[in-house]
Amino acid sequence: QTYLYNARCRCHPNVRFGTVLRGHGDTPGRPADAIESARLSLRVYDAAALQSGREERAARAAAARLPIAQQMASIAAFGSSNEVRVISYGLYGANTRYTIGVIRNAELAPVVYPGWKMRVYHDRSVPDEVLSTLRSLSVELVDMQARRGMRGGIGGMFWRFLVAADESVDRFIVRDSDSRLNPRESLAVEAWIQSGAKIHSLRDHPNHDRPLNGGMWGGTKGAVPDMAKLVRGWSNRERYMGDLDFLNQQVWPRPSVQESQISHDAYSCKKYPNAHPFPTRRPADYQHVGQVFFGDGRPRQGDIDDFMLNVKSPRKCRGDKSWTSG
Template sequence: MNGHVISFALFGSDPKYRRGMMQNIRVRDQVYPGWEMVIYCDRVNHHALAQEPLGNNVEVVLQQEHSQGVEGMSWRLLAALRPGVRALLFRDSDSVFTTREADAVNEWLGSRYDTHIIRDHPYHQSPVMGGTLGVKGKSLALLGALVRDRLHAHRRSEYGDDQVFLSGSFYCKVRKNALVHTDCVRYFPERTQPLPADRPGESFVGSYAFVTPEEQEKYEAIRKSERAVTLLPPHWQRKRILKNIFKYYRPVRRIRHGCRWCL
């Protein structure tokens, strides 16, 4: 093991997630050679994966429902607490690895930045997308500390909490030490750069492995996006930023919460 780990959460009964997971296992050696895969899953999927040929460097970790008060999607964050990890990627089980994604990851690994953020679709409007994040160095240590604090707080998380957590307190601490690959959405005052490889057709990093008619709408949005969109941070993030800048809470209290992008 070289300390390079890709972390997943696999839970629920929808077969597309397990199918996507198996496809990632099959193409891992071609796209991410030398990387270990860690899959945090519930009992049903743990039993199903035990019947499959997983190959080398694939570890399946059984998690109980609401294990440690952590909701299923947040299980993958537990990999930040694993010893010996040097670089850590978080990915969605229903999104299959691509060489375009790996090219961006390799560019990040060779950079001075400790956080890697990819927004490759107009719908990727969170500062941090939970399924395209990478951390190493100081950012990995910071994320591990934040995850540990959440566990010690014994606060039960709910669906979507991982995205709010990553795009809130974590992003505010790492945004100056982040390489942001995006052709679509950037947050002021980020410095961003396009992904190193051209987009193959309508595919994007984080796209679904098995597309339903309802999900086809996301692909159609690619055609309508002709340029990058710059967004101000959402109000819950702006509040934290202002608090860090002014070190005083009164100006922050003037922020109105009626508008999604309020100042």
């Protein structure tokens, strides 16, 4: 018995009517989804064509691994630093997209960011076994349960910004639990360190077109010293994308930030000051900094299929003119 599976809607197509293709979900309780039927095409492949396709994919994967290995060798060769450097996360609830994600990042951090500490701001809605696993991976845990004016829920996404107000931290980066640390971002962060700028921003997807993205920026000690006060005074902490509004209304406009910032930008570099191409070519699988992953490790493929496959990076945003995807 064979089933068709559509990666765009993550569903099994079963009804086509008019211009719409309906499908049932692949997760219990997940509602049906739909795409335009014109986007569905069926092709028949013989055994030879299938084998050829497998060999081609294997060759592409092998070719992609070599640059990644070279990048990891460069990262391993970074010199030691006397700075206290922290990768900051916020975590609340039991959704495996975030709990498994933050654990995976804790495993990646020593390799992708040698010499950096990982810190997770959390409340008691996070399962004990998740916190225990993070402790075993040498993650610093900051319990926000009793912090006045720092409610949890979706407002917990603001906790990770508090690292900017910690005077014991010399340099920090803020990341999303449902993304994965990778060599591409690490080498961009190293370029920021060498630049001497106070603030760093990453934009690696067409939808990252804003000065600062919630889990793709960093700073140095004193860059935003009043961060805790700013967070407490922000009234929209419980609103979806409120963290983006906060950063781009409260942090980005500051003269001290504008005068000392650098960004790495694969698509909108012409729009923002002191924006540079990423120092590495995008992997063959279109992996991008800030890419979202589900709890089972699958990437959110729609972010690639719908926005990146047919969009070329502007020439100015490429480290080399042949890097058409940035």
